[in-house]
Amino acid sequence: MATVTATANDLLAQHFVLISRLKESQKAHRRKLRTLPSPPLSILNLPTIPSPKPSPPPSPPSSPLLLPRRKPPRADLSQAKRARAVHYENYVPDEETIRNDYSQRYVDGGEWPQNWVLGAEPERRFEEYPKQQRLLALKKASVTEYALPPMYLPFSELASLQPSKFDVIVIDPPMSSSFSWDTLQELPLASLAADPSFIFIWVGSGAGDGLERGREVLAKWGYRRCEDVCWVKTNRESNRGPGTDPPTTSLLTRTKQHCLIGIRGTVRRSTDSWFVHCNVDTDVILWEGDLTDPTRKPPEMYTLVENFCLGLRRLELFARARSLRRGWVSVLAEGEEMHVPAVQAQARAGDAPLSLSPEQQLEAGTNVLGQELAVDRAERWDQDKWEAAMRVWLQNGRAVVPMTPGMFLYYNEKSIRV
The missing domain is CATH 3.40.50.150 (Vaccinia Virus protein VP39)
Incomplete structure (x- = not known):
């Protein structure tokens, strides 16, 4: 117990010395600041730098914005394919696929992405x-x-x-x-x-x-x-x-x-x-x-x-x-x-x-x-x-x-x- 008390007293003493040095340093800096002359009045009366002018508004587009063009319906397609062609921009009827959109197809139609893996059957x-x-x-x-x-x-x-x-x-x-x-x-x-x-x-x-x-x-x-x-x-x-899909608590x-x-x-x-x-x-x-x-x-x-x-x-x-x-x-x-x-x-x-x-x-x-x-x-x-x-x-x-x-x-x- 005596050793712990002695160590604590040493730390307090070192802390006191540090605080004293900081106070003396602050007093010295204040004395130096008081000896500095004040700036001339002419400098204090100079106008402030003006703010820059606002940027000009963006220029209007060179041509009007065009909406995406729908592909004309094809009479040779079945009713189901025509419906998919209207609903999906990237639908390719000849390939019977919606390119890179299997997640959306699951959302809209409930079809899991793995349905479209080719050659999965053992016989193929x-x-x-x-x-x-x-x-x-x-x-x-x-x-x-x-x-x-x-x-x-x-x-x-x-x-x-x-x-x-x-x-x-x-x-x-x-x-x-x-x-x-x-x-x-x-x-x-x-x-x-x-x-x-x-x-x-x-x-x-x-x-x-x-x-x-x-x-x-x-x-x-x-x-x-x-x-x-x-x-x-x-x-x-x-x-x-x-x-x-059956209800589930999974993510x-x-x-x-x-x-x-x-x-x-x-x-x-x-x-x-x-x-x-x-x-x-x-x-x-x-x-x-x-x-x-x-x-x-x-x-x-x-x-x-x-x-x-x-x-x-x-x-x-x-x-x-x-x-x-x-x-x-x-x-x-x-x-x-x-x-x-x-x-x-x-x-x-x-x-x-x-x-x-x-x-x-x-x-x-x-x-x-x-x-x-x-x-x-x-x-x-x-x-x-x-x-x-x-x-x-x-x-x-x-x-x-x-x-x-x-x-x-x-x-x-x-x-x-x-």
Whole structure:
């Protein structure tokens, strides 16, 4: 206490000395000012400098302002196109587009900008790149050749999968009041995951805590997030005009869903081409969605998985009866098992209802590209049969889709030589 008091007294003393010096300096300056003579009276009586004259007003325009000229209506256009041509200055009927005005088009018509992305459909992808198309055809043929007919089991029998291991697991959690993230993370996924392996888990639009909880669940199962896929929804068919988007408290209109990708173990493209391959897909999927089932996810996700991961052991949790797919083991969501016979009957009939989209026809058993998915031969989970097939297809101790010479050259040299 004495040290603190002494320090404070020293500071006060220094402050007093400083104030005293300032006062003496001020007195000295005042004495010098008093000795200065006053300015002559003639200088004090000089007139002030006059203000400059105001600037002249702006000159009138050399020519009258012309209003934008409307393009004359074209009789060859349909009524809808004529209406758009009148409403939009930059509308080009021959191109059926409004240049650089997609935001305004959404405001006026409710059409999302992603509706106008060209070549987004899987069947139109790489139309101008025959080598990539050839690669995908080779890949598809190999996946089909090394694939059992679909196998399925109800969710209540999930434990019967053990001790089998899977290279890829796809999960679309059925979130509800009775099924939460806490429920999901208690599932024994860690015991079903091979090393290395991948997992895909849908976590929602980002409006809630799905992105954060999804990462937590992946970590508990022994995965680390490595990528994510974004499904961007279109509304070409479901658009009902402006102001019909569902109400939301978010700052932006939500038109996408996130799927986190987790990896277990170590996989490098440069050294592990035995397990990962192709790399022609992007992390964005554009798809309209299913108007009859808003929770349904893009069927293209299965192709994306099969394109890049060579592992034959594929598992889907909370699958639908119509999503049974060759080469996959599907753990069906509650109540879906009863729909399997109807889906198989449609597949055996050789066609699907006309109301189904190409993707739905694909899942029902009629492949629009001419490749049979064998949905009609879907069977209950048979662990012995499945494990026996995996042993037959082993290559160097690994159950993977073999690479053809053409696929190998493309992967290593970025070209196809077949």
